[in-house]
Amino acid sequence: MDGSFRVKTGCTLTDFLNRLRLDHARRLVLGSSETISEIAYVVGFNHLSCFNRLYRRVFGLPTSAERACSTGTQPKGSCDCQDQLRRPDGPGPRSPAWQTGAL
Secondary structure: OHHHHHHHHOOOHHHHHHHHHHHHHHHHHHHOOOOHHHHHHHOOOOOHHHHHHHHHHHHOOOHHHHHHHHHOOOOOOOOOHHHHHHOOOOOOOOOHHHHOOOO
16 A cells, blocks of 8 residues: 555655644644643654654754744744744655655
């Protein structure tokens, strides 16, 4: 099944599911008060380190920095988080990162 899924979507089933989980996690990071650990487990990651590594790879910021930037608790000028938040949401299903399994 994974082979035909990859042909149709340009990514593996695992990469696709991880991206769905990360997109859901990002909405929770930006819009809820749950801890990062709780969010990781709610969206389906059993290992916080794996969640943090993939989140940063896809969105370009660690969860804690993104949450601080979105809530305005990051000191002004201390990071370029606003520029990072405006960037595209990471690689799409047909990008080389998905196709090579870089996620």
